[in-house]
Amino acid sequence: MVNLFKHAKACTTAFAVAAASFMTAGHATAADDTITIGYAVALTGPNATGAGISTVPNYRLWVDQVNGEGGIEMPDGSRKMIEVVEYDDRSSNEDLVRAIERLASQDKVDLILPPWGTGANLAIAPLMARFGYPQLAVTAVTDKAPEFAARWDRSFWMLGGGHDYATGLVDVLAQARDAGTINNKIAAVSVADGFGIDLIKGARPAFEEAGFELVYDESYPLGTSDFAAIMSEAQASGADSFVAFSYPPGSFGMTKTAQAMGFNPKVFYISVGGAFPIYPGIADGKADGVMAIGGVDGTSDSVKAYFDAHTAFVGNPPDSWASAVTFASLEMLEQAIGRVGLDHGDLAAELSNGTFDTVIGQVKLEDNQLRDLWTVGQWQNGAFVGVGPADKTGAAAPVIPKPEW
Amino acid sequence: MFVTILILGLVLGGTYALLALGLTLQYGIARIMNLAYGELTLAAAFVLVALMQGFGISPLLTVALIGPVGYVVGSLLYTVMMKPLVARSSGGKLDVDSILATFGLLFLIQGVLLLVFGPNFTSISYLDKGVTIFGVTVALNRLIALGICVVVGGALVIALATTRWGLALRAVAQTPTSAPLVGLDVNKVARQGFALGTALAATAGATVAMYQTFSASGGVVFTMKALVIVIMGGVGNVGGALAAGLLLGLVETFVATAIDPGLTLAATFAIFLLVLLFRPQGLFGKA
Numbered sequence: 001m002v003n004l005f006k007h008a009k010a011c012t013t014a015f016a017v018a019a020a021s022f023m024t025a026g027h028a029t030a031a032d033d034t035i036t037i038g039y040a041v042a043l044t045g046p047n048a049t050g051a052g053i054s055t056v057p058n059y060r061l062w063v064d065q066v067n068g069e070g071g072i073e074m075p076d077g078s079r080k081m082i083e084v085v086e087y088d089d090r091s092s093n094e095d096l097v098r099a100i101e102r103l104a105s106q107d108k109v110d111l112i113l114p115p116w117g118t119g120a121n122l123a124i125a126p127l128m129a130r131f132g133y134p135q136l137a138v139t140a141v142t143d144k145a146p147e148f149a150a151r152w153d154r155s156f157w158m159l160g161g162g163h164d165y166a167t168g169l170v171d172v173l174a175q176a177r178d179a180g181t182i183n184n185k186i187a188a189v190s191v192a193d194g195f196g197i198d199l200i201k202g203a204r205p206a207f208e209e210a211g212f213e214l215v216y217d218e219s220y221p222l223g224t225s226d227f228a229a230i231m232s233e234a235q236a237s238g239a240d241s242f243v244a245f246s247y248p249p250g251s252f253g254m255t256k257t258a259q260a261m262g263f264n265p266k267v268f269y270i271s272v273g274g275a276f277p278i279y280p281g282i283a284d285g286k287a288d289g290v291m292a293i294g295g296v297d298g299t300s301d302s303v304k305a306y307f308d309a310h311t312a313f314v315g316n317p318p319d320s321w322a323s324a325v326t327f328a329s330l331e332m333l334e335q336a337i338g339r340v341g342l343d344h345g346d347l348a349a350e351l352s353n354g355t356f357d358t359v360i361g362q363v364k365l366e367d368n369q370l371r372d373l374w375t376v377g378q379w380q381n382g383a384f385v386g387v388g389p390a391d392k393t394g395a396a397a398p399v400i401p402k403p404e405w
Numbered sequence: 406m407f408v409t410i411l412i413l414g415l416v417l418g419g420t421y422a423l424l425a426l427g428l429t430l431q432y433g434i435a436r437i438m439n440l441a442y443g444e445l446t447l448a449a450a451f452v453l454v455a456l457m458q459g460f461g462i463s464p465l466l467t468v469a470l471i472g473p474v475g476y477v478v479g480s481l482l483y484t485v486m487m488k489p490l491v492a493r494s495s496g497g498k499l500d501v502d503s504i505l506a507t508f509g510l511l512f513l514i515q516g517v518l519l520l521v522f523g524p525n526f527t528s529i530s531y532l533d534k535g536v537t538i539f540g541v542t543v544a545l546n547r548l549i550a551l552g553i554c555v556v557v558g559g560a561l562v563i564a565l566a567t568t569r570w571g572l573a574l575r576a577v578a579q580t581p582t583s584a585p586l587v588g589l590d591v592n593k594v595a596r597q598g599f600a601l602g603t604a605l606a607a608t609a610g611a612t613v614a615m616y617q618t619f620s621a622s623g624g625v626v627f628t629m630k631a632l633v634i635v636i637m638g639g640v641g642n643v644g645g646a647l648a649a650g651l652l653l654g655l656v657e658t659f660v661a662t663a664i665d666p667g668l669t670l671a672a673t674f675a676i677f678l679l680v681l682l683f684r685p686q687g688l689f690g691k692a
Contacts, residue, residue, distance in 0.1 A: 043519075043524075044515070044516065044519060044622065045622055046622050046623070048519065048524040048620075048621070048622050049524045049525060049526055049620045049621075049622060051524070052523060052524030052525060053524075053525060091622075189666070192667050218665060218666045218667065219665075219666065219667040220661070220666040220667060220669070221666075221667060221669060221670040221671075223626055223670070224666070224669065224670075225617050225618075226413075226417045226420075226547075226657070226658075228413045228416070228417070228543065228544070228547075228658075229409075229410075229413055229658050229661040229662045229666070230661060230666050232409060232413070232541075232542075232662075233662060248526045248618065249526065249617075249618040249619075249623075252526065252528045252618040253617065253618060256528075256530065256533050256544070256616065257544065259533050259535075260533045260534060260535045260542065260543070260544035260545070261535050261542040261543075261544075262535055262542065273526070276526070278525065278526065278527075278528065281528075281529070281530065282528045282529075282530060282618070283530070284530035284533060
């Protein structure tokens with residue numbers, strides 16, 4: 001018991017010292033010729049994978065680029081270098097909220113960048129609103145974005161909701177069906193977790209409305225690693241289109257299983273992970289024709305330049321869904337600061353009403369949301385390009401049927 | 406339909422059983438509940454991918470060679486980290502101490518993996534060919550996992566039951582306090598058991614890398630699955646772990662095909678709960 005107590009005491013002391021050193025580090029950065037930007041993201045734990053693909057590399061790339069140009073330009077034409085305060089939330093929302101509290105009240109950073117993930121962004125939204133910081137929530141997919149934007153007027157929601165992606169997919173499939181390329185049967189599977197549930201809920205009525213028949217519609221638990229049974233049922237269903245509302249491990253697993261068993265539906269759609277740069281490797285070089293959530297304008301020079309810069313800085317290309325939007329949100333922030341300075345109220349108003357030139361083109365938010373989004377993309381000639389909505393600038397024509405594996 | 410369930414289930418079960426063999430040895434013989442088990446399997450998986458992508462070494466060669474490497478690592482781990490715990494423990498204290506120590510080891514290995522290999526999902530494409538058995542197509546790499554599991558597991562069962570070395574291992578597993586009375590070096594046997602368990606963890610991890618997507622933070626999933634199988638099969642019971650793994654694979658495939666894929670996890674834990682309630686010593690353990 002004595003031992004235990006001693007140990008606990010040593011721990012608290014160590015923690016206090018660590019916390020104190022963090023604080024001084026924070027204070028030391030608050031100089032006049034710099035802007036301090038803080039963020040807390042998952043560098044460890046289960047969310048580290050997602051954050052490590054879409055969020056952290058883009059934050060670091062942006063800071064590197066801006067500081068390389070001499071800093072952020074202020075309204076008076078002067079430039080301020082960015083100082084970063086980075087915390088690891090260890091994939092825990094409790095740690096995340098504590099870190100945001102510390103960034104705001106102890107480090108007193110000028111701006112706070114959002115964490116990765118829908119849940120994490122929702123967890124900090126009330127706190128960000130209380131401290132008055134604008135919150136550019138990019139990696140948050142939620143159908144309730146309009147409500148949230150109304151409740152916290154300095155929050156911005158930039159990746160749409162499950163309903164957008166589901167209806168976007170149905171539109172692409174309906175066109176192919178009307179052209180006689182595919183039959184009206186759909187085999188759909190979904191992961192039994194927030195995102196998969198949202199998408200399938202949006203997709204069911206949309207498929208029905210478009211005259212499709214869901215001949216196979218099952219969900220599987222998060223963490224499932226074997227898809228042989230599911231895929232053989234889907235193959236036997238007679239559907240031309242296979243649709244999976246899945247997370248990366250599932251998306252990759254289903255791709256491999258489909259290849260191993262020679263399952264060649266005319267449409268093979270997976271969700272998160274399909275737009276990752278490692279996907280062609282996972283598909284053994286046969287990714288062409290696979291559809292997935294997201295997309296970028298394959299014809300755009302700015303997208304190409306961004307991909308090159310990301311590859312040079314990080315070592316691998318970005319994913320083709322949330323990464324470019326994340327980077328665009330940082331460019332918006334930079335341009336807004338250049339127009340109105342660092343006052344949080346003015347910044348939020350500018351982000352809400354202004355028009356910005358970004359890597360994903362000209363961006364103008366509607367009711368604090370980015371609505372001009374790629375919903376469906378497809379691997380074509382080794383690149384993941386946006387195919388839906390079909391009327392969006394730069395949209396490629398979908399290739400259906402998909403070439404056999 | 407029946408044949409499909411049987412074959413897909415056996416293949417899936419084989420991959421599960423292979424994962425659990427090492428843990429059951431480590432806990433059964435060395436009495437160390439290794440919570441870092443999943444991280445050790447992951448480390449092997451990353452090594453396989455690194456060797457394949459960096460040096461073009463065939464994954465099958467890695468699978469064959471990583472066992473001995475795992476044995477050495479496990480032996481070192483036992484000598485450096487576990488032996489002090491064993492030396493000062495008496496009664497049931499080792500269980501608690503080893504859980505705390507390996508819980509720390511879990512984060513250490515995870516941190517190293519994150520630093521070295523990054524947080525990204527990792528997946529390779531190797532032997533993803535379909536093989537048709539009785540009209541059912543299964544992936545060749547999973548079939549290999551089943552093969553390794555049957556051969557290694559079978560060899561272990563036979564060795565434990567018939568050889569003198571197996572007898573020593575079983576003696577230490579059953580009554581570690583009395584084993585020295587008949588001239589057994591408990592410490593040495595426990596180290597062998599732990600090292601052999603690590604070797605199996607490494608082999609399982611390298612096999613997993615051939616067919617499954619993994620990331621540095623996902624080790625706990627492997628530990629959980631292995632733990633369920635170990636407890637179902639009876640702690641330290643190699644044959645029990647094999648049977649429990651295969652059973653779990655069959656049940657999951659049956660539920661996914663005939664009832665609803667959403668219920669596979671529920672079915673797994675329903676069986677687990679029943680075993681805990683009615684046969685707490687495991688399906689094949691002795692009371």
